[in-house]
Amino acid sequence: MTSSSDRSQAVGVNRSYEIRTYGCQMNVHDSERLSGLLEEAGYVPAPKDGDGADVVVFNTCAVRENADNRLYGNLGQLAPKKAARPGMQIAVGGCLAQKDRDTIVRKAPWVDVVFGTHNIGKLPVLLERARVQEEAQVEIAESLEVFPSTLPTRRESAYAAWVSISVGCNNTCTFCIVPALRGKEKDRRPGDILAEVEALVAEGVSEITLLGQNVNAYGSDIGDREAFSKLLRACGKIEGLERVRFTSPHPRDFTDDVIAAMAETPNVMPQLHMPLQSGSDRVLKAMRRSYRQERFLGIIEKVRAAMPDAAISTDIIVGFPGETEEDFEQTLHTVRESRFAQAFTFQYSKRPGTPAADMEGQIPKAVVQERYERLVALQEEISWEENKKQVGRTLEVMVAEGEGRKDGATHRLSGRAPDNRLVHFNPTLRDADDHRAPGTEASDVTGPAPRPGTASDVTGPAPRPGDMVTVEVTYAAPHHLLAEGPALSIRRTRAGDAWEKRNAAPAEKPKGVLLGLPTIGAPAPSPAPAAGCGCD
Numbered sequence: 001m002t003s004s005s006d007r008s009q010a011v012g013v014n015r016s017y018e019i020r021t022y023g024c025q026m027n028v029h030d031s032e033r034l035s036g037l038l039e040e041a042g043y044v045p046a047p048k049d050g051d052g053a054d055v056v057v058f059n060t061c062a063v064r065e066n067a068d069n070r071l072y073g074n075l076g077q078l079a080p081k082k083a084a085r086p087g088m089q090i091a092v093g094g095c096l097a098q099k100d101r102d103t104i105v106r107k108a109p110w111v112d113v114v115f116g117t118h119n120i121g122k123l124p125v126l127l128e129r130a131r132v133q134e135e136a137q138v139e140i141a142e143s144l145e146v147f148p149s150t151l152p153t154r155r156e157s158a159y160a161a162w163v164s165i166s167v168g169c170n171n172t173c174t175f176c177i178v179p180a181l182r183g184k185e186k187d188r189r190p191g192d193i194l195a196e197v198e199a200l201v202a203e204g205v206s207e208i209t210l211l212g213q214n215v216n217a218y219g220s221d222i223g224d225r226e227a228f229s230k231l232l233r234a235c236g237k238i239e240g241l242e243r244v245r246f247t248s249p250h251p252r253d254f255t256d257d258v259i260a261a262m263a264e265t266p267n268v269m270p271q272l273h274m275p276l277q278s279g280s281d282r283v284l285k286a287m288r289r290s291y292r293q294e295r296f297l298g299i300i301e302k303v304r305a306a307m308p309d310a311a312i313s314t315d316i317i318v319g320f321p322g323e324t325e326e327d328f329e330q331t332l333h334t335v336r337e338s339r340f341a342q343a344f345t346f347q348y349s350k351r352p353g354t355p356a357a358d359m360e361g362q363i364p365k366a367v368v369q370e371r372y373e374r375l376v377a378l379q380e381e382i383s384w385e386e387n388k389k390q391v392g393r394t395l396e397v398m399v400a401e402g403e404g405r406k407d408g409a410t411h412r413l414s415g416r417a418p419d420n421r422l423v424h425f426n427p428t429l430r431d432a433d434d435h436r437a438p439g440t441e442a443s444d445v446t447g448p449a450p451r452p453g454t455a456s457d458v459t460g461p462a463p464r465p466g467d468m469v470t471v472e473v474t475y476a477a478p479h480h481l482l483a484e485g486p487a488l489s490i491r492r493t494r495a496g497d498a499w500e501k502r503n504a505a506p507a508e509k510p511k512g513v514l515l516g517l518p519t520i521g522a523p524a525p526s527p528a529p530a531a532g533c534g535c536d
Contacts, residue, residue, distance in 0.1 A: 015087075016046035018053035020074070023061025025211055025247060026182070027094055029162040030120055031059045034093070036152030041124035052081060055089045055127060060096035062177055062351070067096055075108040082110055089113065089127055093120060098140060098181040099353070105136045116140040117182055121151050143183060144168070157401070158502045159466030159495035160243075161205045165193050165231065166212040170220065171250065173277075174288045174355040175317065175348065182213060187221035194234055197241065204498025206466060207243035207398060208235070216249035216258055228253075229261035236265035240494065242468075243398065244268045245420070248275060248315075251291040254299050263306035270307045271420040274299070275315035279334030280327035283320050286359070293334055300338050311341035311386075311419035318375055319348040319368030322361035328371050335378055341386050341421065342479075343379045347372050380478050387476035390421065394472050394488065395481075397423045401465040401499070413463065422480040425471045427462050430486035463487075466495030 017038045021031040034057060035045070046053035056078060061067050075090065082088045091113035092104050098116035105111055112130040115122055118141035126137045144167060155161055168183040169176075197208055210231070212218055219227025235244045244267050249258075251274060262268050274296075278284050281292045303310055316331060335343065347368050350357045397415035404414030404424055413427045463469050468491040471483035 015043050015054040017043045017055040017057065018046045019057045019059060021059045022067070022070070023059075023063065023095065025162060025209070026164075026167075026213065027059050027061060028156075029164055029211060030094070030117070032153050032155050032162070033120055033151045034059065034123055035154035037121060037124055039154055040152045043124075052085065052088075054085075054087060055091065057091045057093065057123070060092060060094035062095035062099045062181060063349070068100070071096055071104075072107055075111065079108070079110050087131075089130065091115065091123060091127060093117075093123065095178065095181040099177065101140050102138060105138060109136070112136055114138040114140070118142065118144045121146055144186060147186070147188060157205075157465075158203075158499040159205060159398070159493075160207040160209070161200050162211045163193060163196055163200070163208050164188070164211045165215065165218050166221070169213040170217065171214060171252075171290075172288055174286065174359070175277075175320065175351070177351045177354050178213065180353060185212075185214065185217060185221055187218055187227075189222070190227065190231055190234065193231065194238070197235060198238055201238055201240045204466070204494045204501075206241065206493060206495035207245070208241065210235075210244070210246040212246075212248075214248075214250045214253065215246050216255075217253045225255070226257050229255070229257040232258070232261040232268050233265055236267050241267055242493075242495075243418070245271060247273050249273075250275070251296050251299055252289075256302065259299075259302050259306050262303075269418050269420065270310040271312075271418070272303055272310060273313045273315075276331075276334060276338070277315060277317050278320060278323070278327070279331035280323070281330070283323055283327050283330075286322055287317075287320060287356070293330065297334065297337055309419065311421060312338065313342040313344070313420075314338070314340050315344045315346065316375065317346045317348050318372045319363040321348070321356055321359035321363065323348075323363055323371075328375075332375065332378060335375070335382065339382055339386060340379065341419070342383060343375075345372060345375055345379070384476065384478040387421070387478065387481060389476075390417075390473045390481050391476050392473065394470060395423060395483075396468050396470050397425060397483075399463045399465050399467045399469060399496070413469070415469065417481070423471065423473070423483060424480055425469060425483035426486055427469065427490075428486045429490055430488055463490050463492070464496035465499045466497075467492050 017035075019031045019034055021027050038055070039045075043055065058071060058074065060071055071092070075092075078090055082090060089112040090110065092111055093115045095117060097104060097114050098118075101114065104114050113123065113126040113136070115126055116139075119139060122139060126139055130137045147167070166185055166187045168185040169179040170185045171179060200208060216228050218231065219225055224230070232244065232246075235241060244265070249272070254274065262270075262272075276296060277287060277289060279293050284292055300312060303312065316335070318328070318331075348356075348363070350362070395417045397417055399413055399415040403416075403422060404412060407414055407424070410424070412424045414422060414424050417423050470488040470491075472485060472488060473481045474484045475482040
């Protein structure tokens with residue numbers, strides 16, 4: 001008798017796949033699950049330099065107004081390729097699929113599978129059913145069938161990982177369609193989360209990002225208001241876990257015990273991404289956001305009192321229905337007071353099915369654009385001023401993969417500082433006899449070989465993604481820092497070992513997804529999201 005496992009392995013043998021991801025980190029993480037499911041079912045990643053994939057999966061976002069046009073444009077481009085490639089299949093999943101359902105197949109009848117946010121585990125089965133029955137399969141579950149973290153995963157990074165602690169959202173923001181598509185909040189048990197983190201660390205991961213639609217509301221589903229701060233502290237006790245981040249919190253649920261846990265847990269990084277959306281109390285009320293300007297600024301003040309070096313970033317919506325010039329000035333005031341390191345700025349986008357779409361006082365596009373440009377200019381100025389304060393500082397940077405587009409031309413590497421600022425640096429090690437880091441003895445740099453994978457290797461090859469490099473910042477731009485001098489020290493890590501082991505494997509990797517924050521004043525880069533989807 002053939003087992004279900006045997007059947008799944010036979011589904012996609014020798015067939016290649018490609019996943020195109022749009023939207024927030026939830027979608028990035030879901031795409032890792034989709035990759036894991038497909039590979040367990042026998043599919044293989046499509047070569048980067050190949051002539052296309054046998055199966056193309058779109059993991060969509062529904063937050064922005066142009067999401068629909070973007071999807072149908074991409075589907076249109078694939079139609080002739082599919083016609084010329086017998087057996088090719090196209091699947092559409094994610095929030096837009098959950099929202100549009102049958103509309104997708106009606107507008108693009110060459111699509112084979114449409115699945116929603118609650119049943120991503122069904123993708124291999126739906127692809128096979130569509131192949132056998134030779135007709136489109138549309139299956140949208142109304143509630144979560146299985147927590148995504150129980151599904152197989154092909155993670156995009158060997159050294160950094162998302163860890164989902166909850167799915168769904170209990171908020172009712174008038175501009176946001178996500179709760180209708182992701183459902184009510186459901187929390188994972190703390191023990192399951194910590195077990196996943198420990199397993200990741202055992203595989204070589206040294207940085208995790210705790211992920212939730214409203215991450216600091218964690219505990220509401222299990223009846224513990226301090227569950228999130230307890231989880232942060234528990235992560236601090238996991239040996240080998242060097243960096244802990246989380247995104248995205250809601251100001252309503254940002255409590256003093258969370259601030260204390262951040263400040264008192266060494267591996268929780270001094271970084272906070274907290275969506276503002278608007279600085280106007282009147283607009284916040286219309287948005288149905290359960291805080292006001294004073295509350296938001298009060299949280300920032302407490303965070304900075306506990307962690308003076310913390311970098312704070314945010315999401316802001318410009319041109320919400322009814323926003324007056326006075327309302328917008330309140331947003332500018334809040335930005336000046338907050339001194340954000342970065343801001344992810346959106347022009348309000350009307351989404352059918354949200355209360356805001358039917359509100360009076362929709363703002364003309366020209367007015368929205370003018371305000372948007374003023375906000376971006378202000379934040380650009382602040383970001384540059386805040387980054388200039390980093391010049392002369394010594395930072396330990398985790399080497400990243402794919403975050404420095406000009407690294408090849410400049411002969412530099414790139415990585416993230418503890419506060420998540422992007423740093424481009426010179427990977428050459430400074431002469432230990434002449435230029436040691438302050439407080440570093442010669443024996444620290446040139447002494448006996450330490451335990452493999454954990455300590456400095458100053459004479460070995462260049463640092464790898466996941467390794468730690470200590471540098472001195474010499475220049476600041478609005479969106480990055482530069483360390484032009486030789487590195488002060490290089491610490492080779494188990495995370496770097498894991499990256500090296502993965503890249504020694506013959507299998508091709510699918511298109512990577514960056515884990516960093518978005519650039520200021522621009523939409524999230526494709527194919528990934530960045531710090532927020534504008535809905536938290």
